[in-house]
Amino acid sequence: AQSVTQLGSHVSVSEGALVLLRCNYSSSVPPYLFWYVQYPNQGLQLLLKYTTGATLVKGINGFEAEFKKSETSFHLTKPSAHMSDAAEYFCAVSDAGTASKLTFGTGTRLQVTL
Amino acid sequence: NAGVMQNPRHLVRRRGQEARLRCSPMKGHSHVYWYRQLPEEGLKFMVYLQKENIIDESGMPKERFSAEFPKEGPSILRIQQVVRGDSAAYFCASSLPLAGAYEQYFGPGTRLTVT
Numbered sequence: 001a002q003s004v005t006q007l008g009s010h011v012s013v014s015e016g017a018l019v020l021l022r023c024n025y026s027s028s029v030p031p032y033l034f035w036y037v038q039y040p041n042q043g044l045q046l047l048l049k050y051t052t053g054a055t056l057v058k059g060i061n062g063f064e065a066e067f068k069k070s071e072t073s074f075h076l077t078k079p080s081a082h083m084s085d086a087a088e089y090f091c092a093v094s095d096a097g098t099a100s101k102l103t104f105g106t107g108t109r110l111q112v113t114l
Numbered sequence: 115n116a117g118v119m120q121n122p123r124h125l126v127r128r129r130g131q132e133a134r135l136r137c138s139p140m141k142g143h144s145h146v147y148w149y150r151q152l153p154e155e156g157l158k159f160m161v162y163l164q165k166e167n168i169i170d171e172s173g174m175p176k177e178r179f180s181a182e183f184p185k186e187g188p189s190i191l192r193i194q195q196v197v198r199g200d201s202a203a204y205f206c207a208s209s210l211p212l213a214g215a216y217e218q219y220f221g222p223g224t225r226l227t228v229t
Contacts (some may be wrong), residue, residue, distance in 0.1 A: 034217075043221050043222045046218075051216060102157075102159065105150075
């Protein structure tokens with residue numbers, strides 16, 4: 001069975017500082033990996049995904065993530081935080097090669113301070 | 115192109131009543147997924163449907179919960195005899211019926227409150 005671990009349920013950064021949100025997964029085979037963002041009382045919006053190919057993937061709003069198979073990680077980064085980045089971020093995995101359910105981590109709430 | 119539509123956005127039911135949640139996928143999408151988000155938790159998969167077929171219901175509670183996606187009309191998640199523990203946000207997602215189309219697009223959710 002797949003599982004996702006997000007270290008740090010709350011992360012606080014200053015505006016302009018580096019954002020690093022951690023995600024580790026457990027899967028018998030390399031899965032597909034996703035990061036979603038959720039703003040209060042809204043649905044989830046896809047930030048970026050990794051399926052195959054280049055292990056460094058770029059997403060919307062300046063975010064990027066790197067798939068590291070040896071570390072079973074898919075950490076999300078952004079060089080410079082903006083106030084509008086304050087939200088909840090979810091890492092998710094699915095079976096590779098087929099449409100299937102997403103297994104989510106418990107989420108990391110990002111706070112951005114002045 | 116309209117996104118995934120869910121209604122109602124908020125639903126209040128008394129214990130023992132039925133809750134019916136609707137989801138209209140994005141145009142051209144024939145795969146629908148339902149997820150539940152309990153307070154302060156991540157999303158948990160419930161069921162995956164294609165038109166007129168349940169593909170994976172491994173996350174559905176065995177009793178009181180059912181889902182359908184008819185040939186015409188929205189997908190419906192039905193909860194019978196609701197209890198307080200059913201209070202949560204229920205999200206629907208849809209995806210394209212194409213190989214390689216793995217992104218799921220989420221609706222705004224239905225927030226169910228059981229009193």
